[in-house]
Amino acid sequence: MMKTKRRLEGWLTVQIAKDPGRIVLAAILLFNIVFFFVAALVISHLHLAGTEEMGFLEAAFCTVTMILDAGCIQFVIADIGQAGVIAAVICLVIVLIGMISFTGAVIGYITNYISNFIEHANAVSNKLKISDHVVILNWNTRASEIVNDLMYSGEKQKVVVLVSSRKSEIEKEIQERLSDTVARENMEISESVKDRGFFARAVYCWRNRFVNHLTVIVKEGDVFSSKQLHDISLEYARTVIILGSDINNTICKFEVRERLEEAGRGNAQIIKTLMQVADITAAEYSSDNQKIIVEITDDWTEDLVDKIIKSKQVAGKCNIVPVRVNKILGQILSQFSLMPELNLVYRVLFSNKGAAFFSEQGTWREDTQFISEYMTSHRHAIPLTVMESSGQPHEYYAALSEKDICRQSEIRRSDYKVSLNKNYWIEPKNVVILGHNSKCRDIMQGFAAFRNEWNYRDGHADILSIVVIDDPDYLEKVNYYREYPFVTKTVPASIYDRDIICSTIDEFISTSEEDTSVLILSDDSALKEDIDSNALAGLVCVQDIINDKLAADPDFDVGRIDVIVEIIDPKHHDIVSSYSVNNVVISNRYISKMITQIGQKEALYDFYTDILTYDSGDSDIFESKEIYTKKVSSLFDELPGKCRVDEFIRAVYEASTDPSLPPEKQNPTLALGYVKPGGKVIFFAGDQSSEEVDIDSRDKLIVFSRH
Numbered sequence: 001m002m003k004t005k006r007r008l009e010g011w012l013t014v015q016i017a018k019d020p021g022r023i024v025l026a027a028i029l030l031f032n033i034v035f036f037f038v039a040a041l042v043i044s045h046l047h048l049a050g051t052e053e054m055g056f057l058e059a060a061f062c063t064v065t066m067i068l069d070a071g072c073i074q075f076v077i078a079d080i081g082q083a084g085v086i087a088a089v090i091c092l093v094i095v096l097i098g099m100i101s102f103t104g105a106v107i108g109y110i111t112n113y114i115s116n117f118i119e120h121a122n123a124v125s126n127k128l129k130i131s132d133h134v135v136i137l138n139w140n141t142r143a144s145e146i147v148n149d150l151m152y153s154g155e156k157q158k159v160v161v162l163v164s165s166r167k168s169e170i171e172k173e174i175q176e177r178l179s180d181t182v183a184r185e186n187m188e189i190s191e192s193v194k195d196r197g198f199f200a201r202a203v204y205c206w207r208n209r210f211v212n213h214l215t216v217i218v219k220e221g222d223v224f225s226s227k228q229l230h231d232i233s234l235e236y237a238r239t240v241i242i243l244g245s246d247i248n249n250t251i252c253k254f255e256v257r258e259r260l261e262e263a264g265r266g267n268a269q270i271i272k273t274l275m276q277v278a279d280i281t282a283a284e285y286s287s288d289n290q291k292i293i294v295e296i297t298d299d300w301t302e303d304l305v306d307k308i309i310k311s312k313q314v315a316g317k318c319n320i321v322p323v324r325v326n327k328i329l330g331q332i333l334s335q336f337s338l339m340p341e342l343n344l345v346y347r348v349l350f351s352n353k354g355a356a357f358f359s360e361q362g363t364w365r366e367d368t369q370f371i372s373e374y375m376t377s378h379r380h381a382i383p384l385t386v387m388e389s390s391g392q393p394h395e396y397y398a399a400l401s402e403k404d405i406c407r408q409s410e411i412r413r414s415d416y417k418v419s420l421n422k423n424y425w426i427e428p429k430n431v432v433i434l435g436h437n438s439k440c441r442d443i444m445q446g447f448a449a450f451r452n453e454w455n456y457r458d459g460h461a462d463i464l465s466i467v468v469i470d471d472p473d474y475l476e477k478v479n480y481y482r483e484y485p486f487v488t489k490t491v492p493a494s495i496y497d498r499d500i501i502c503s504t505i506d507e508f509i510s511t512s513e514e515d516t517s518v519l520i521l522s523d524d525s526a527l528k529e530d531i532d533s534n535a536l537a538g539l540v541c542v543q544d545i546i547n548d549k550l551a552a553d554p555d556f557d558v559g560r561i562d563v564i565v566e567i568i569d570p571k572h573h574d575i576v577s578s579y580s581v582n583n584v585v586i587s588n589r590y591i592s593k594m595i596t597q598i599g600q601k602e603a604l605y606d607f608y609t610d611i612l613t614y615d616s617g618d619s620d621i622f623e624s625k626e627i628y629t630k631k632v633s634s635l636f637d638e639l640p641g642k643c644r645v646d647e648f649i650r651a652v653y654e655a656s657t658d659p660s661l662p663p664e665k666q667n668p669t670l671a672l673g674y675v676k677p678g679g680k681v682i683f684f685a686g687d688q689s690s691e692e693v694d695i696d697s698r699d700k701l702i703v704f705s706r707h
Contacts, residue, residue: 009129014158017128017217128217131236131287133158134599137223137273138243139170141568142295144177145592146241147216151181152352153600156213160232167220177570178212185210223273226280234277235286239599242273242294244325266300274308274320281318291602292320293595297438319390321602323595329587330442331449331612333566336585337431337517338450338464340562341629341675343585345702348683349398349627350593350608355673355685358402359603362386362395366663370395371653371670379411379646379688380404382670384704385625387610389603396607398672398704400685412689416647419637420655420669426454427631430512431466432505434538435495435521436474437566439587443519444484449614451486453707462486467508469493469501495534501541509545509561517562518542522587524568532567539565539576559677615707622667622706629675633697640695646688656705669705 016023134150134157136143143161150157163170189208193201221228234240244267274294281290296302305322313320336343348354358381362370367385374383381399388394397405431447451464464486468475472492481487489508493500509516520542522535542563549556565576566585576584598605615623632639640648649671656669673683677698684691695701 006129006131010131013127013129014215014217017126017219127231128160128233130158130160130233132238133160133233133236135159135232135234135237135240136161136243137240137277138245138269139163139166140243140245142588142592142595143170143243144173145570145586145589146596147174147214148177148181149352149593149596151178151210151212151214154213157215159214159216160237161216161218162221162223162228162232163218164223165220167218171218174216174218178214178216182210182212224276226276229276229280235280235283237281237287237290239291239293240277240281241595241599242270242277242292244270244295244297266298266304267296270294270296270301271304271308274305275312278308278312278318278320282312282314286317288316290318291599292318293598294320294322295325295591295595296322297324297326319602321598321605323591323598323605325591326439327442327445328591328594328608328612330439330444331446332590333439333519333521333564333585333587334443334446334450335612336564337433337447337519338429339629340517340564341679341681341700341702342627343564344675344679344681345627345629345673346590348681349672350590350597352593352596355398355400355683356597357384357604357607358397358399358405359389359394359601359607360397360405361603362393364393367668368657368663368666371668375650375653376411377408378405379409380407380686382649382672382684382704384670385607387606389606394603394606398670398683398685404686409687409689411646414644414647414650416641416643416651418640418648418651418655420652421635421637424630424635426463426628427634428463428465428514430508430514430516431464432508432516432518433466433468433521434470434501434505434518434542435523435534436470437521437524439524440478440521444481444487446614447486448484453614465512467491467504469504471495495537498541501538502545505542506545506548509549515560515562517564520563520565522566522568531569532572535565535567536572536575539563611704622664625704625706627672628703628705629700630703632674632695632699632701635701635703639697640693642692642694644689645684645691645693648693649684649688652701652703667706669703672702672704674702675700 012023136146136159139161147159147161150159161170161174186205186209189210190201190205193204196204219228219232223229274292277292280286281292294305296305302322302324305320309320309322312318332346349356365373365386370386371383381397381404384396384398386393386395399405429450433443447464447466451462455463466484466487467489468481468487469491471494475481475490475492480490489504491500491504493504495501505518520535520538522532524531526533542561546558546561546563550558564585566587567573567576568586568588570586570589573584573586594605594608598608610624611626613624614626640651643651652669652671657666671684673681673685674693674695675681681702683702
């Protein structure tokens with residue numbers, strides 16, 4: 001009974017918060033309907049002279065006519081002098097109440113009441129009696145992507161956003177983002193069946209249409225107020241996401257610079273918000289297993305968050321997950337520069353759409369034992385590894401859905417084999433970095449980690465060479481990247497020095513035999529109206545170089561140049577794509593997707609941290625696992641023949657393991673899919689026995705391995 005009451009209260013408070021005007025209108029209509037019903041019922045039972053046979057419907061009609069025109073009372077009381085006092089009084093009361101309800105004074109009063117009610121409902125003081133919802137505290141450029149990715153869960157969800165200001169602007173941003181996603185997804189569905197007849201296409205699109213199941217409520221108030229946090233039922237939320245505020249919403253560049261310096265030292269607002277949230281979620285009355293995800297961009301904030309976790313985190317109550325935004329984005333951008341195809345791979349795997357990563361609590365086993373045992377009876381998911389998360393062993397998989405992990409199947413025996421190149425070594429990498437942002441140091445550390453893992457072989461040439469073209473003031477600030485030996489050259493040039501930029505990139509590409517990646521960074525400290533401007537200008541310069549090379553040599557291999565453009569505002573995606581750039585990196589979108597998935601399974605954060613971190617290179621023991629895209633021509637001794645997906649996955653895994661080696665020196669390799677020239681990605685997801693693998697020497701295999 002109590003659950004039903006709370007569910008009903010929750011529904012009512014959500015509806016009042018979403019559209020209070022509609023609730024008032026419904027109440028007015030309900031009042032009038034009840035009033036007309038009661039009045040008609042009374043009249044039909046008066047049995048006045050001439051109305052003895054009057055039925056309920058006729059009485060209802062007479063009631064309405066009396067209210068609209070008092071003279072119509074004669075249809076009910078033919079002779080007012082002969083009617084009883086009670087009958088006359090009842091009819092006059094009905095007429096009086098009906099007429100008063102239409103007078104200007106009452107309408108004005110109700111209008112004023114409605115206005116006050118709506119204003120009160122939009123204020124944070126109106127308590128939301130809901131549970132199992134997602135709460136977002138503060139707003140930044142990543143927030144709308146978090147809300148957007150929640151749509152792909154396919155479940156009805158409630159999202160409450162609490163911000164200090166800009167409520168109307170944020171509501172508009174959310175509406176535009178969600179509407180655009182729904183329209184784009186439904187267009188893709190329609191395009192996938194464009195060859196069918198009109199009726200068949202219409203039925204398919206209707207049955208498979210992408211629908212927004214989210215209920216999003218934006219409240220304006222104080223995120224540090226305990227009362228206002230209780231008013232959005234924070235204690236009953238499933239996930240609480242604490243975001244850092246943007247620093248580029250001001251119109252004063254000097255204020256931006258000042259706030260940047262403050263942000264570099266630490267974020268006291270994040271700490272203050274987390275302390276308030278942790279105090280509520282750790283309480284006895286709060287829901288169990290709540291997840292609190294905190295964005296962190298600096299060491300000072302991370303250190304204090306760790307102290308709060310030790311002090312306030314309660315097992316089985318609130319689970320606090322700190323997410324190092326700049327570090328993760330730096331690792332991602334460095335990996336994309338080294339293996340551009342990973343952008344296409346992560347775009348899917350880090351989201352709720354299509355193939356994705358999943359985790360389940362399991363038992364402690366070596367990876368080889370876990371993988372071998374699972375593969376004997378399952379073919380709808382790919383087992384990856386066993387790792388510790390929150391002190392417990394967790395098993396990780398790649399699959400289409402969580403249901404696929406538990407689906408057992410009969411495995412057909414196969415003699416299919418492949419031969420892996422035991423001397424495989426990663427190809428040398430050349431990278432040009434154009435511009436800078438707040439993640440530059442983390443990007444460089446990502447490159448350094450990659451170099452450490454792959455550069456320890458004696459006598460092996462340096463595997464990484466980087467040229468940086470950037471503003472002279474910033475290069476001086478970072479001491480021209482002298483601490484990184486793989487940065488072979490730095491070129492001081494602003495975005496307006498087009499000739500210097502073009503000549504430097506052209507020279508680097510022309511003198512390198514290997515493929516070259518050009519990473520164009522977007523300055524996230526720019527004023528809001530200038531966001532992505534430098535990155536777009538840099539893209540024009542790089543595209544001009546490619547066009548000049550094609551004009552000089554029509555046989556020039558454009559595939560030798562991979563252009564990775566980072567943009568912050570998703571609205572600029574179409575502009576960049578029009579320049580034939582496959583690797584458009586909307587950096588904020590990756591963090592948003594990760595936060596969304598961590599909100600559902602916090603154990604995934606430890607997995608993401610592991611795959612984005614390369615080994616230190618100090619020993620011959622593999623410390624972490626990563627995802628690579630490796631050339632088929634280099635990875636295999638001979639080109640694998642055509643086969644089923646389940647045969648291929650098992651053959652690659654068996655070829656990568658050596659029973660004679662100890663577990664810590666094993667390098668089990670799991671094939672997740674492959675990338676065709678031009679950027680088409682094929683994932684091994686779903687029933688592995690129903691699809692075939694047909695790769696050639698130009699393809700790149702997507703593998704999960706330790707090295």
